[in-house]
Amino acid sequence: MTDETVELGVQLLERLEHEELSLAECVDRLETITSNPTTTRTILDTAEMRGVISREDGIVRPTGGRFLQFQSEVIEKQGEFTCKRCGASISTGYFMRLQAGEHGPFGSSCIRKVTGRES
Structure with a gap:
């Protein structure tokens, strides 16, 4: 750890x-x-x-209420990736820009699920 x-x-x-x-x-x-x-x-x-x-x-x-801004704090990259959440092969990866570092890649539905944009 x-x-x-x-x-x-x-x-x-x-x-x-x-x-x-x-x-x-x-x-x-x-x-x-x-x-x-x-x-x-x-x-x-x-x-x-x-x-x-x-x-x-x-x-x-x-309790934070500081949501990720999709245009500036969630970035999109093209390439060959494996989604960190579901394990699917993806060609467009979404990465969260957090102060501690970049976190991803995620597919389009998994990024919304992880951040809470959809259930």
Whole structure:
């Protein structure tokens, strides 16, 4: 587990457009960064400690309200990619620009799912 991975996860949670998610849905988003359960728990604990999320009874509520701007903070690149969420081969990759670094690639439907633009 690296500090960069934890920071990337916290920043991802900070920018989600969901009012609330189940813990399973939240872990689904974090699995795009890490599949290590200890790292996932550290990300959730750090995010809660910083006030980025609140957790209660298996529900996670992002408190940031700072959503990603699709024109400036989600960039599109052409190439041969594998989506970080679903594993599909994609020719257009969408990457999130977070302060801790770039996160992606994602396909067009997975980027909307990960950020909370669609359920």
